[in-house]
Every structure is written in C-alpha cells, then in structure tokens.
Amino acid sequence: MDLLFRRYASPMILLDQVVSLGCLSKFVKDLMVIYSKEEEHRTAWDLYLHQDSLSESYSEFRRRIGLDDAIAAIDSEPNDEKEDLNGIIEKSKKTLKNFGLSGSHSQ
Secondary structure (H helix, E strand, O other): OHHHHHHOOOHHHHHHHHHHHOOHHHHHHHHHHHHHHHHHHHHHHHHHHOOOOOOOOHHHHHHHOOOOHHHHHHHHOOOHHHHHHHHHHHHHHHHHHHOOOOOOOOO
C-alpha cells in the first residue's frame, strides 16, 4: 500500500476501480515492475555518482555494468522503423493535400 500512497493522493479510489474491472493481479504486477525499474535506476545513479571518475556518460556506465543491454541492441539495429514512419507521414500529407470538401458553401 505504501507504494500507492507515494504515487497517488487517493489510492483507494484507484484500487476500487482496478478491483471492479477484475485486473488487480495485472495492476500489482505492473506496479512492481515499475517500482523495481525505478529502484534499479536510483541504485545505478548512486553508483555512477560515487565512482572514482566521471569520465563516461551515465548511459555508457549503465551499458558497461550490463543494465541497458536492450538499449545497446536497439542502438545497433537499423533504423527501418523511422523510415517507415516518415513514409506514412508523407503519404498522409499527400492525402490531406488532395482532400477537398464537397458541398462547401462559399459566400
């Protein structure tokens, strides 16, 4: 409960809603995942600040100690998704440019 009172002014309302929706288990699991990630970040930040030299960035430090393997994998992947997104945006712009309202009244 303390985790909820730290985050929400009135967690009882939230819990009532979660229980009424029947997803208390998922809510608790998600809350624990968020809490453990925050604790991991706080611990890593404290370690980073208390090391002998700050010759590397915080993200490099996290990679070096193995906390951001997922970020390292994402950085090494090709950026196809961004290109796809740019294509979608351009296609949408063309569609909107060619879009005309029929039956509009001009006076």
